[in-house]
Amino acid sequence: MVEQAFKGTVLEGKERRYTVINERDVEKYLSIGEKQDLAIMLDRMLGNIEHGREKDGKKPFNSYIVINTDEPYIDEIVDVMKRNGHFE
Numbered sequence: 001m002v003e004q005a006f007k008g009t010v011l012e013g014k015e016r017r018y019t020v021i022n023e024r025d026v027e028k029y030l031s032i033g034e035k036q037d038l039a040i041m042l043d044r045m046l047g048n049i050e051h052g053r054e055k056d057g058k059k060p061f062n063s064y065i066v067i068n069t070d071e072p073y074i075d076e077i078v079d080v081m082k083r084n085g086h087f088e
Helices: 023-029 032-055 074-083
Strands: none
16 A cells, blocks of 8 residues: 655655654644543553563563654665665
8 A cells, every 4th residue: 555645755655664643733633532532542552562562572662763754854864774774
């Protein structure tokens, strides 16, 4: 399946591996009820993921640096990732 959000970016043709939710967008665009529902669902799901990762001998969670693909320096970032085997 083609990821429409990637069209016209350095990620075009790539498979989506991560889902990022901008917390400022959550605050701005979701109702109080939606924010509460999201918090409950994320807490439950992330707890399940953390437990599963621990069972697999992994750290329970990871931290990430997120860079928008429309940043003017994205090609430099991609080059660094390619040199380190993290962008195929």
